[in-house]
Amino acid sequence: MGPVTLSKQNRLFWLGRYAERVYMTVQFLMKAYDSLLDSTAIDYADFCRRLGAENVYSDAEDFCRRYLFDENQPCSVRASMEALLGNGMVLRETISTPTLSYLQMAESAMEMASRSEAPAVELQWVLDDIMAFRGSFDEAVDHEGVRNITKTGGTVERLSLMLRLGWQPERLRQEMRKLLNRLYKTDLVTDPEALKTITDYAVEEADIPKPELLRCVEGLFVV
Amino acid sequence: MEDLIRHAEQINRQLARHGVKFGIYKNGTFEERLFPFDAIPRVITAAEWEVLSRGLVQRVRALNLFLKDIYGEKRILADGVVPEEFVYRSPGYLAQCEGILPPGGVYSHISGIDLVKGKDGVWYVLEDNLRIPSGASYPLIARGLCRRCSPETFRHNAVMDNRQYGDLLRRTMDSVNTGGINVVFTPGRYNAAYFEHSFLAEQTDSVLAEAGDLYVRDNVLYYRATHGDCRVGALYRRVSDEYMDPLAFEPSSLIGIPNLMAAYRAGNVAVLNAFGNGAADDKGIYYFVPKMVEYYLGEKAILHNAPTYLPFYEEDRRYVLDHLDSLVIKDVAEAGGYGVVFGSKLSRAELARMRDTILAQPRRFIAQEVIDFEDLPIMEGSDRVERKADLRAFVLSGAKDTVAWPSGLTRFSRNPDSFIVNSSQGGGFKDTWVLSH
Numbered sequence: 005m006g007p008v009t010l011s012k013q014n015r016l017f018w019l020g021r022y023a024e025r026v027y028m029t030v031q032f033l034m035k036a037y038d039s040l041l042d043s044t045a046i047d048y049a050d051f052c053r054r055l056g057a058e059n060v061y062s063d064a065e066d067f068c069r070r071y072l073f074d075e076n077q078p079c080s081v082r083a084s085m086e087a088l089l090g091n092g093m094v095l096r097e098t099i100s101t102p103t104l105s106y107l108q109m110a111e112s113a114m115e116m117a118s119r120s121e122a123p124a125v126e127l128q129w130v131l132d133d134i135m136a137f138r139g140s141f142d143e144a145v146d147h148e149g150v151r152n153i154t155k156t157g158g159t160v161e162r163l164s165l166m167l168r169l170g171w172q173p174e175r176l177r178q179e180m181r182k183l184l185n186r187l188y189k190t191d192l193v194t195d196p197e198a199l200k201t202i203t204d205y206a207v208e209e210a211d212i213p214k215p216e217l218l219r220c221v222e223g224l225f226v227v
Numbered sequence: 228m229e230d231l232i233r234h235a236e237q238i239n240r241q242l243a244r245h246g247v248k249f250g251i252y253k254n255g256t257f258e259e260r261l262f263p264f265d266a267i268p269r270v271i272t273a274a275e276w277e278v279l280s281r282g283l284v285q286r287v288r289a290l291n292l293f294l295k296d297i298y299g300e301k302r303i304l305a306d307g308v309v310p311e312e313f314v315y316r317s318p319g320y321l322a323q324c325e326g327i328l329p330p331g332g333v334y335s336h337i338s339g340i341d342l343v344k345g346k347d348g349v350w351y352v353l354e355d356n357l358r359i360p361s362g363a364s365y366p367l368i369a370r371g372l373c374r375r376c377s378p379e380t381f382r383h384n385a386v387m388d389n390r391q392y393g394d395l396l397r398r399t400m401d402s403v404n405t406g407g408i409n410v411v412f413t414p415g416r417y418n419a420a421y422f423e424h425s426f427l428a429e430q431t432d433s434v435l436a437e438a439g440d441l442y443v444r445d446n447v448l449y450y451r452a453t454h455g456d457c458r459v460g461a462l463y464r465r466v467s468d469e470y471m472d473p474l475a476f477e478p479s480s481l482i483g484i485p486n487l488m489a490a491y492r493a494g495n496v497a498v499l500n501a502f503g504n505g506a507a508d509d510k511g512i513y514y515f516v517p518k519m520v521e522y523y524l525g526e527k528a529i530l531h532n533a534p535t536y537l538p539f540y541e542e543d544r545r546y547v548l549d550h551l552d553s554l555v556i557k558d559v560a561e562a563g564g565y566g567v568v569f570g571s572k573l574s575r576a577e578l579a580r581m582r583d584t585i586l587a588q589p590r591r592f593i594a595q596e597v598i599d600f601e602d603l604p605i606m607e608g609s610d611r612v613e614r615k616a617d618l619r620a621f622v623l624s625g626a627k628d629t630v631a632w633p634s635g636l637t638r639f640s641r642n643p644d645s646f647i648v649n650s651s652q653g654g655g656f657k658d659t660w661v662l663s664h
Binding site for chain 2 (some may be wrong): 007008009010011012013042090093094096097099101108109112191217
């Protein structure tokens with residue numbers, strides 16, 4: 005593992021963020037898709053609002069399909085998958101060709117899912133490939149600091165989605181403590197105010213409004 | 228071999244999994260395509276390779292000496308072996324390189340020599356690529372995947388291993404390194420050969436860098452790292468000369484490194500391949516390579532050029548104009564299969580226009596006899612068909628030695644009526660086997 009530039013640090017961080025975004029959103033949408041089979045209503049407009057995505061969908065079915073696969077929508081999972089693969093491609097010499105191949109496979113599975121009448125089967129491959137990517141990444145990247153940049157990116161994305169989707173405080177605090185433990189194993193530059201707020205919430209169990217927490221999580225790292 | 232062909236689909240799936248692609252700009256949009264792979268390899272016997280590799284090494288040694296000479300003493304010009312104007316009017320000649328001796332005295336570290344095998348069994352060199360020849364990564368990765376998909380094939384055939392290319396390249400970089408890290412320098416993600424740039428960085432354990440990652444201070448090249456900047460000792464650049472340093476070459480370049488030329492001139496960084504190599508792989512200069520071999524090495528050239536005529540010389544011009552309809556005309560300023568015209572395919576009016584253009588700009592063209600080169604079998608669905616194919620052989624030159632890589636990129640035309648094998652024009656590739664005995 006050679007030296008790391010700021011631009012590479014940024015790519016590693018976003019590699020983790022996009023991997024988590026694809027992973028969590030696919031899981032969420034697979035559940036939503038399943039609910040539709042029983043004609044259970046899903047509040048996709050609320051989902052879009054929470055994630056800051058434009059609601060351009062005609063109905064729940066349209067939402068499930070296009071939020072997953074419409075590559076022209078910048079918020080779609082497909083677009084995140086492309087960004088994930090794109091970040092991986094510019095990091096090949098750091099993460100290794102075998103690790104990158106799992107992202108290529110995840111992207112291919114996503115493409116196949118988009119053409120399938122039963123997309124959940126292929127989407128399961130997307131999740132499997134991302135898990136394999138994480139395992140391979142852990143094996144291939146010797147430098148702990150580098151590994152932790154990507155893992156930190158993943159935790160930040162998870163927290164961001166958890167906050168937006170209204171997860172329980174205990175679960176949030178648990179995840180934030182993980183983030184704080186990992187923080188010192190990276191060279192990432194942090195915003196002191198955001199760090200204090202997150203520490204107060206996670207460790208001191210201070211009562212902090214979620215929008216404020218979200219702002220701190222998103223602005224914690226200067227990358 | 229049949230076992231390998233049976234596994235062709237599996238191999239192509241593996242290539243897709245590993246993102247073996249090349250980029251192409253179509254209607255202004257960047258697209259990445261899988262590089263179609265045909266499982267039937269080109270086979271070169273041990274005896275054939277013995278001659279071919281000696282010829283390749285000989286040719287590249289002569290070309291390196293030529294570059295050293297024209298940017299230095301200019302003996303070959305003074306002795307009238309190569310006319311001055313073929314050097315100085317070549318777009319690849321860079322006056323900025325005058326008097327610079329690169330680290331280790333090597334100019335072309337990675338040379339891609341394009342050859343075809345005639346139906347007479349003779350190998351002909353079609354072109355020397357001494358600037359940034361691409362393609363080694365494709366047979367390199369394909370070999371590993373073929374071995375995985377069809378181990379039996381490699382158990383029963385004595386094929387020389389080609390997977391040491393990364394080590395060879397790294398040794399080449401190390402041998403000219405002036406002290407510091409090795410860097411592969413890419414124009415970025417949207418370059419046609421980006422797969423190769425990133426793959427070779429991985430294979431050589433180098434750092435992959437783009438323009439913003441590198442800077443020059445006090446005539447030394449540095450890589451901008453978070454733990455303090457690192458000195459760069461060898462820069463394997465995959466960017467054309469003109470974009471490498473906006474202060475020395477094209478001022479509008481945003482993908483270069485300002486002042487790199489100053490660091491290079493000071494001898495503080497090795498640039499692979501050196502600047503100004505275009506003066507030696509110009510299609511016009513090609514004509515003179517066998518003469519260079521004799522001039523510098525005192526040996527007869529082992530490899531043949533395709534029979535070539537220079538309209539620049541009156542006698543050749545007369546021949547070219549008289550036989551225009553049977554020759555292939557190449558514009559010396561073009562590359563990648565562009566600017567190649569087969570006289571037999573031109574209408575009467577087009578031939579007349581070509582004749583006028585040659586008369587007006589004789590230095591701009593070379594003309595070659597059409598070599599009836601060997602077809603190679605490829606699989607088209609379940610059918611075995613014959614297609615035109617060439618070979619790009621790679622020769623690596625370090626400070627101490629020059630070696631030919633026992634493999635190469637065999638490219639084939641997928642169009643039955645075409646001689647053009649370039650990937651940018653729809654061609655595919657094969658592995659190239661060199662048998663060990």
